[in-house]
Amino acid sequence: MFDAVLFDLDGTLADTAPDLGESVNILLSEEGRPQLSLETLRPFTSQGVRGLLKAGFGIDSSHSTYDRLSERFLAIYAERLCHATRLFDEVPELLDTLEQMNLAWGIVTNKRMRFTDPLVERLQLTPRTTCVVSGDTTAEAKPSPLPILHACQLLRRRPERTLYVGDDRRDIVAGNAAGCMTVAVSYGYLGDSGPLHSWGADLIIDRPSQLAEYLAKHVGPK
Numbered sequence: 001m002f003d004a005v006l007f008d009l010d011g012t013l014a015d016t017a018p019d020l021g022e023s024v025n026i027l028l029s030e031e032g033r034p035q036l037s038l039e040t041l042r043p044f045t046s047q048g049v050r051g052l053l054k055a056g057f058g059i060d061s062s063h064s065t066y067d068r069l070s071e072r073f074l075a076i077y078a079e080r081l082c083h084a085t086r087l088f089d090e091v092p093e094l095l096d097t098l099e100q101m102n103l104a105w106g107i108v109t110n111k112r113m114r115f116t117d118p119l120v121e122r123l124q125l126t127p128r129t130t131c132v133v134s135g136d137t138t139a140e141a142k143p144s145p146l147p148i149l150h151a152c153q154l155l156r157r158r159p160e161r162t163l164y165v166g167d168d169r170r171d172i173v174a175g176n177a178a179g180c181m182t183v184a185v186s187y188g189y190l191g192d193s194g195p196l197h198s199w200g201a202d203l204i205i206d207r208p209s210q211l212a213e214y215l216a217k218h219v220g221p222k
Contacts, residue, residue, distance in 0.1 A: 002181070002218055004157035005098060005211075006148060008166035009109035009116065011046040011188035013091055014123060018084035020045045023077040024056045027069065033057070046168040046189040048110060048135075049073055074115075081115060082122040088187065090208035095128065097212040101219055104155045106131035108148050108164070108174075110141045130155050143170035145178035152178070165211065169193030172201045183211060 010016045021041040028035050036056060044051035049070050053059055059066055098105050106129050109116055113134035120126050131154035135141040138150050152159050164175030167188020175182035184201035185208075196204060205211050 002103070002161050002163055002215060004104040004106075004152070004155050004162040005215070006106050006108050006151050006155075006162060006164045006175075006180070008046075008164075008168070008171050008188075009107050009111055009119075010048075011167035011190075012088075012165055012171075012185055013107065013125075014085055014087050014119070016085045016119075017042045017045045017189065019080050019082065020052060020077060022084070023073055023080060024052045026076050027073050028056055030072070031057075031069075043189050043191050046191050051191060078115065081119050085119065085123070087123060088208060094208040094212050095125075098215070099128070101215065103215070103219065104130045104157060106133070106151050106155055108133045108142070108151045110135035110147075110170075112136050142174040143177070145174050148174055148178040148180060152180075163211075163215075167191075169199045172199040176200055 007013045017038060021038045024041055025035040041052065041055055044055040050061065053066065053069055053073065057069060095105065107120065111134055113136055116132060116134040120129065120132055131151050133147045133151045138146040140146045148164055149159065152162055159179035162180045163183055164171065164180040165183040165185060166172060167185045168191050172182045172184055182201045183203045183205060184196055184199055186196055186204060186206045190196065193199065203214065
């Protein structure tokens with residue numbers, strides 16, 4: 001039985017890839033490099049700046065130019081945070097259903113608070129969600145369970161009665177370590193985390209409406 005649902009943001013609730021991808025392409029253009037298609041960049045967007053710089057420039061955090069490119073990428077992204085970002089199809093209806101079922105719901109993302117809070121507001125989720133935990137809210141980000149445990153405290157819900165929903169292996173690792181039931185979404189970005197069925201999720205869904213259908217059968221009495 002469940003009485004709360006926590007969601008990852010990028011690739012789970014919202015399709016942020018168009019704005020993140022365009023930000024990478026602006027940076028690539030500034031650096032005199034060819035731009036990449038959104039289809040090429042999309043799988044890396046759940047991994048944030050680290051994944052996108054790897055996709056665009058083939059570098060990781062140990063590279064001498066990483067810090068400079070990272071800072072510039074974040075500055076570009078801040079200027080176009082919600083130009084083309086939208087909630088995924090069926091997500092608005094899913095959130096309506098959760099509220100009708102009297103289920104608390106919140107967001108746990110590795111996105112930094114300076115981006116998370118304004119994005120959630122522009123998506124008109126601020127007055128609805130019970131909590132928002134960003135990548136820099138707690139001492140550690142996912143795959144650590146700390147952000148999810150913190151969210152459960154804010155919701156005043158037990159982890160074992162909470163679902164955590166995400167589109168990256170680290171989401172499932174974090175949710176399992178926190179003691180939540182975990183749900184992997186096949187419609188998300190998925191990244192380079194290997195086959196979805198190998199992540200250890202308790203449930204895999206192809207559409208947000210499938211989560212509503214599942215919860216209709218497993219929500220406990222209030």
